[in-house]
Amino acid sequence: MNTIVNPLVSGPHTHAAISVPMVMRQVIYAILPALIFGVVIFGWPSLWLILISVATALATEALALYLFNKPIKPFLNDGSVVLTGLLIAMTLPPWAPWWIAVIGVSFAVLIGKHLFGGLGQNVFNPAMLARVMLLVAFPLELTTWINPTPLFTEGAPSLLESLAITFGGVIPADAYTGATPLGHLKTELTLNHTVSEVLSTYSYWDSLLGWTGGSLGEMSAILLLLGGIYLLIRRIITWHIPVSILATSFLLATIFNLISPDRYADGLFHMLNGGAILVAFFIATDPVTAPSTPRGQILFGVGIGIIEYVVRTWGSFPEGVGFAVLLMNAITPLIDHYVRPRIYGRTRTGKPLEVNRQG
């Protein structure tokens, strides 16, 4: 037995049971319940949308890796691009046509991720980048919401009909479409109705369980919350980002609601509707585009919470969480530069602590 190993290896010589694919897998497990729920209540078209997104994600990733001359297998297997595909699908209207998913996902992977240098290098969250691009480029398709029409119930599109919806671009009949609670509130408020009038038929329970109109995967607040708690328990994410986002928007909403209950919806309404919970637990927590220190993450979350509330309340879109994430992504390098932990044995400014030496 002579030379056995490469002697230049530094310690540690053991490693925690964790890897990038494992992290990605855990996040996929965590969003699965909400995703399945989305398919159940929106029917086959939403399933096609998910499959198209994932297939596009894998194909685009393979192409990009090939173009940029990177090893294809380890990156394709790391799960990150499947997750990107799933997350984008979750933010799309459930009956969106196939090309929306293809454009959105390939844009996210090619422009959002690989143009910046691939995994770990992108500045902006690819899913949010795609979502906002689509919203601006295809506003009609991106705001055609449908009411829950669960699989196998009367009136739900059959397999064949759903193929026509997804691939044929057959615009669903009016009977299916409706507004999201956030969109409904926004439109009605501009018509000078008060919040209580608008929300007279609204039920918090429906939002909590996911029985309203909205994006494919943002429906069930309770399932998303459970998924988020799972990630917290598995230590895949920390509490800093989700808690600071939700707490900030909740607090702001509560303050304005107390000031003028007729014009501003309450905190719980803001938390349960739109993409707040989905984004707080699964999108803003994307490590690549978020600050890497706990204090930085809190700043980041507070920023998202504020922008989200401001856009929702005074902006021209009913939902603002995508813009909020992108804006804060842009500030992340700045946060990382200024927010650093205190080094052991040094003051916050980096000077060594005082020494009391005798003689």
Place this chain on the structure above:
Amino acid sequence: MMKLFRFRGGVHPEGRKEATTHKPIQVMPMPKRLYIPVQQHIGAPAEPQVAIGDSVLKGQLLAHSQGAVSAPIHAPTSGCIVDISDYPAPHPSGLPVRTVVLESDGLDQWVDSPVVPLDPYNLSTDEIAVRVGAAGIVGMGGATFPAAVKLKLGKRSKIDTLLINGGECEPYLTCDDRLMQEKPEAIIEGARVMMRAIQANQTFLVVEDNKPAAIAALKKACERAADIKVVVVPSRYPMGSEKHMIKTVTGKEVPAGGLGADVGVLVHNMGTAYAVQHAVKLGRPLISRVVTVGGGAVSQPQNVEVPVGALLSDVIEFCGGLTEMPARIIMGGPMMGQVIPYLQVPVVKGTSGIIALTADEINQQTTMPCIRCGRCVEACPCGLLPLQMAAQARAGNLDNVVDLGLLDCVACGCCSYVCPSHIPLVQYFNYAKGELTARQQAKHKSQENKRLVEQKNERLERARLAREEAAARRKAEAEAKKRAAELEKARKQAEKAAESA
């Protein structure tokens, strides 16, 4: 219950101590040949005092310490010096170091030591440090800093607290654990001697809570001592790091670039306390140590008392050999230990463990790009940003790495351990530290060169001036001579004229 403080970061690696913690320390038979490097400590190598062919007795001085930070080396057994030359050192580089090869005569006969056992309670503080220094004791936790140098720190700073480090937070290692279980009285006596040397007024024996048997044994042994207490600390790596142990027990932070003594605390390892007791009370130099032999590839993991200089292959053979080809052999623990390229290297004073790891135990996977998850930031017990430091090191921006705190990094490996991308962060930092040293040396060298060139220029200038001066002088002299000759000539002419007149 004492109030403890928490240091930031840290990790909880799997302990894997079960295999050895319940087995008594075994004494290994003396191997035929011992390979004793003259450098087993931080500082200058010791200078051999024996020649090839010399017979030596056990405990006899083999090499003198050189300089202020050094330690002498003694013969672990009696026998004959058969070689003094370069042999592979227990270091990842496998580079050779000067080594004294001692062939055992099998008698294991002690030298008639002029170093007589002393009553530790009648020694002056200086005498203790001298005795500890003469016994060649170095920090047994792996840092191998000469113990006597630390014991003299009491002269520089007021030290009120002595911590005896029984943290042993590295996975697999149980050598301190076993010592505490088997020799608690000796450890406490050693601690008392050191406490006397630095004139501290309290001593804490600090043990992680995953060693209940050791804690019980120590508590029992110091029941009647008012100034020596056992402190149980939570098991969290790197608890055994001096700075982090000081923080945990006293709440004080050692200033950057400073020592524990700067905040009035001195830390010595449990094994060091045991060696000090041996040196002061029994007059024995440090010639053997307890080593944990473990890892999935070792057939009988256990703690072994090994003479300094025994080859790793001898020690592993004593433990029943290897069951499979290990993926890595580590000297020390798996978090901070060093890879040993082959087994034909000796155990030295700082060898706490010989760990033969299987690939499963290492759990190293393909390195992926950094996903900036911040786990390394969370885990760093020093408050650094390993991901940023690695990125800057990778880009070759050495100054930025230093600005980010490279010199505050203790290389504990927490960051690499938790990295989901399996990025060898510590390797980047070691590389950067190496580059920094090389750069400083180059700078030093260029300054030295510059100085030499300047000196040479000055010398040349002086020589030129001297030459010119000499030339001028010669010219002046020649001129003076010429004038004198002319004058003479004129005088002679005048004389002639006067004569003829």
